[in-house]
Amino acid sequence: MDPTGTPDGGSTSVLDRELEKLLEDEAIEPGDHERFSHYVRKEKILESAMTGKPVKALCGKKWTPGRDPEKFPVCPSCKEIYEKLKKE
Numbered sequence: 001m002d003p004t005g006t007p008d009g010g011s012t013s014v015l016d017r018e019l020e021k022l023l024e025d026e027a028i029e030p031g032d033h034e035r036f037s038h039y040v041r042k043e044k045i046l047e048s049a050m051t052g053k054p055v056k057a058l059c060g061k062k063w064t065p066g067r068d069p070e071k072f073p074v075c076p077s078c079k080e081i082y083e084k085l086k087k088e
Contacts (some may be wrong), residue, residue: 037069039078058082 038057045065048055054064059077 035072036075036078037072038075039082040065
């Protein structure tokens with residue numbers, strides 16, 4: 001095993017790119033929260049960036065942000081909740 005931790009001396013970034021491509025090619029299933037961008041309070045995003053603590057989206061999903069939300073469609077549940085909150 002080499003210093004990168006891969007048995008063949010390759011990089012895990014190739015595997016990451018292949019996995020991303022597979023995920024892009026698959027249809028988005030209802031309830032598949034990993035493939036959506038979610039609505040979260042801005043101050044919670046900043047706090048997470050500084051502390052590494054997970055955030056909680058309007059729909060209830062908890063995760064540590066790290067991906068560009070512009071690359072994913074908006075979570076339908078978050079959008080529905082946000083629209084209801086705007087009306088109040």
